[in-house]
Amino acid sequence: MFSQPTRKRFGQHWLTDEKVLHAMLEAAAVTRQDCVLEIGPGTGALTRWLLPLAKAVVAVEIDRDLCRKLRNQFAKHDNFKLVQSDILELDMATATYDQAFDFGLPNKVVANIPYYITGPILEKLLGTLAAPNPVSYDVIVLLVQKEVAERLYARPGTRAFGALTVRVQYLADCELVCPVPARAFQPPPQVDSAVVKLTPRRLAIPSDDLVGFDQLVKLGFGSKRKMLRNNLKAVIDRDQLEQMMTDLAIAPMARGEDLSVEQWVALGNTILKHSR
16 A cells, blocks of 8 residues: 545545454455445555455546556556546446446445545435436445444434435445544544445335425424424325324324334325325
């Protein structure tokens, strides 16, 4: 691994704790059958462990100077493909084929991502409620800010459970892999971090109207201190909503964070069906 100064505009912090690196690899269960997408390989600390395990690694790096050094560092690895690009602007299918990359599309993601674009990267990988990603990854393992991680794997009834939780957990199972202290990086960030594992999947009973469901979730968490019957009064009569919630075994005085994702879907389907 080469030494490289960081650039604040790219949110660069180099992960140096090998225990965390190995925890990420174990969570992703990378094998010689896998083509792995790594976002922001930086100095190659994670890349060098991925390459011996995977069929191929597609590394997407925006920093031109880092790209030059990464190409030199991994020049002897024929299963390494570096794409110099902004991940948010990249069409992965086009990139792999346009650059004569013949290992196929990545089926797993393992990455230490820039924290300032965590939300857009999650949307890039999973899609949105209204438009889920049609090309689903087998597993996504990300190193993210601790506060964001807590929202991703939050359980109903906890303070961290919010609109982001519902949106992501609708699209994927989420679990904590391990906490990561700031001292695991060089230079240390001002926040602690965590590794999370996302496994894309479809709910057994999905939403009947994803666009409408997305809007309901936004309204339902519009004011976290308010009960759902108040947050949703713009779309349904309060008494009708309370009856629907009672029929679904949801407490009439519940707030948005009190419902599981499945309960959110059931309530959303009922409300949207009534409004048609």
